[in-house]
Amino acid sequence: DTAVSQTPKYLVTQMGNDKSIKCEQNLGHDTMYWYKQDSKKFLKIMFSYNNKELIINETVPNRFSPKSPDKAHLNLHINSLELGDSAVYFCASSQNSGGGGNAQYFGPGTRLTVL
């Protein structure tokens, strides 16, 4: 019973293509996130949705568009992929978007390689 799942686990694609990564959580959480971990292993938040509403949008190119069809799913669509988009993308969820004791639970990651 995977709490936060992502598909695909690996994604290899050519520059200029459009691709999507899917995320699902079965924890009943209201808030979901996308993080990017680059080649230097630094993890940075990209987006956060609370109950299908965008609440965090860091400085991310508008080629990246998150979509939340319901609060259990947060997908990430990337247009016109560039070499610099190669990274591991992690989805996460938390019970809600506020409160001090609000742990985030991460998925296994999607390794994106742009050739």
Next chain:
Amino acid sequence: DAKTTQPPSMDCAEGRAANLPCNHSTISGNEYVYWYRQIHSQGPQYIIHGLKNNETNEMASLIITEDRKSSTLILPHATLRDTAVYYCIVRVVKAAGNKLTFGGGTRVLVKP
């Protein structure tokens, strides 16, 4: 959110306690201390968090100094599976958003 400082790496012996320090001297009164870890090729894993009091759960203990300027994560009996990068994060409760800002962390190697 307050910045944290952690040693870049440390080794510990299997079966012994691992004490991981974190300095957060600019922490504010409404900021929590969180610990996460990332085992190689996996997603980050929540370990524990606290505000003022020491905390313990099935994974670890968190000791926060009285002035809250530093904390220590204790893994009571380290195993080889505890080899990972450990992140200390200080986070303020915001009205909208629950952003975690990860630093470089401490790379912990548990040796047999």
